[in-house]
Amino acid sequence: MKPLLEVVNVYKRFGGVVALKGVSLTVMPGERVGLIGPNGAGKTTLFNVISGIYQPDEGKVIYRGVDITKWPPHKRSRAGIARTFQIVRPLANMSVLDNVTVGALMKRSDIEEARKIAYEAIRIAGLEGKEDVLAKDLNLVEKKRLELARALATDPQLLLLDEIAAGLRPREVDSLVDTLLNVSRRGITIIMVEHVMRAVMNFAERIIVLHFGEKIAEGDPREVANNKLVVEAYLGIGVG
Amino acid sequence: MDPEILTSAILDGLLIGGAYALVAMGLAMIWGVMEIINFAHGDFMMLGALFTFFLFTSAGLDPIISALISFAPIFALGVIVQRGVINKILDAPLLTQIAATFAILLIIRYGVQAAFGPYTRRLVSGYSDIYINLGFTTVPLPKVIIFVTSLIVLGLLYVLLHQTDLGIAIRATSQDRRVAQLMGINVSRIYDVTFGIGVGVAAIGGGLIALFYPIFPEMGGFFALIAFIAVVLGGFGSVYGAYAGGLIIGIAESVSALFIEPALKDVVAFLIFIMIILVKPTGLFGRGD
């Protein structure tokens, strides 16, 4: 099987700060990958490089065997890379249904057809019954689910979830993980950046650890959790 | 080109640049601290010019003293506008912020037109005809006064911002409004003072410009544009950058006047404005973001 996504030796600098120092990773189709690391490790930067919001200073992003390093974000999402944002970005003055319909319109121009897809995505994301609510009136969990529904409506092959469980209560986390496992069973590859270990450990089949812009560990969740370097990286800055 | 003409053009531009810098510094301060673009900034400047004119003509006060005094009423007006309008739109959508400050522009500019007539006034004082001989060229005294005043105001602002408690509070607020609040700073009072000083300094600039520039209700439009360019050049929110930006524009304008047909001067200025915000949206001495 060919990899779905390959990140090859990517560097990204902001002024004097090096956010990514030669990060490489490979993701196979259908995989559930967790990306963890302390604050400032470069996780979100890596997502921005994959989704095209940033151009890397060096290195390549290869998707389904094609070099997409220079592609603009909209072209990547058309190719099947969808994402959610760490700080939720609902289209505040539009209804939940309209928010998700926009995603569905990416691959079709008929509004009614897009609506049908949107209803389905809303159902999968667990937002049923909220279709007509304005996005700004949702609570945090619902906004996170809205981000998920909107991304799903674009019919993605690769889904990038940026701290989707942050700020949620344990029970909410568990139910969100259930939703995500459901999504994964539909054949969608998911990479999840996450601080909430409860979410990552229950969701991911493979975990990659970033620290100061470098990959320091990779492997099975339990293995990684006991890895000495990883424990040090977290303890070193006092986050548990 | 005769080097003497060029040198005197540069010198002339530098002196006028002092006036631009005064207007620009206030705009930069308001933008830097409050993150509000004050569309009406040039009109507060015009009020300063008009106030100076009336103090001079009706009370017979020295125009330079009048210009300095104009800081007080325009500062007060600024505080009122801040309390009544700006403070209420700080978290509003951008379009509301633009609409509200543009509304203030309309009210001041055309309120003045309705109250005092659409006339052009000229302040003719004892300073008007005095020139200083520098050997290779002569410079008019009013422009020298403007430049010196702008330097003094720059110095005062530096002292205020870096050596006083108020200044430290202002800078803290500009870094992070919420953190400043947590530190016990009364943010809305800081905004009152910032907006007041910002428009007050512009008013001093207006009063001094009136020494050689005609006064009319719509004069603020052009100076606001200049101030915007200076602020962009100086990096948003940097008072000192805006000062440098003002001087640069003064020189650029004065030198380019040697080459450009006067009729097209303003067209070129507007084109340069658009080009600058296109090419360098973070300013020449920008502080990023």
Added chain:
Amino acid sequence: MAGSLARINLYHATGIATLLVLPFLLDSIGMAFYVNMIFLALMYGIAALAWNLMMGYTGLFSLGHAVFFGVGSYTVAILALYYNVTPWVGLILAGVTAGLLGLVLSPPLLRLRSHWFTLATIALGEIFRLSFAHWDYVGGSSGLQMPISERRLYYLQFTGATIYSYIALGVLAVELIVLWRIVNSRIGFYLQTIREDELVAQTLGINTFKYKTIALAISAFFTGIAGGLYTVRFRYVDPFALFDLITISTYIAVAGIIGGIYTFLGPLIGSFIFIPVSEYVRANIVQAFPRIYGLHVTVLGVILLVISLFAPEGILGYLKKRREKR
């Protein structure tokens, strides 16, 4: 947002009927001033609806629509004066010229965001005003006068504003249909997404530059036609009246803001509220007391300020919100 043209309710029907009858009625009882007021409200309304495709739908606050308005005006005048082209065709070409101008201006202009976009549009208006004032081909600062002609129908020359009002109504009808179809299509969804969050729009596969350009070009097209209507009605174009920041650019924007930028018909309603007020103040108070020239613009400023502070969603937006709360 869903809906179709078929969903015309009683309010709409009453509005349409009133607009159809009113110019004729007012004219027949000799109230020419008010017929002209209706014409102006329609002309500004057409421009404000077009402006709002950029503002309300795309989030681009233009204070330079006088550029498209003025270019449309000049197009009709120049075509009729120099090439004997009937304004019937000229009106369409006014839209085309303005729309093309919009396309040309897009690449630089649309790189700018928020207030920088607004400031650039203001500067653009000034550039056009000053350039046209120095351009001999278009009559320089004295502008162009359309001579009275015998061929009245060909040159669209009628007494009073009644017939012009009906022409404007025809333009308005076409515009409403076109804009309604656009905002309820994929393009409309995309524009609103761009307005809410340009980055999200990109991650949803939207080529934001392309769709902003479409909005700008269509907006410019109808604004240009509104400008063309100005020429046929007043038979005189000059750079200071047409490329004016206040009486064109700001009037259009204020009409939109008063009516409500997040509603489809808001800008039209806003125009029918604002233009009569402004015209009344200008014609009665300012004419009677020329000393207080400028008062009508001050009033405009006060209206804009009050709306910004107390009802930023505009009149129609405010009503909509109240109805939803009940």
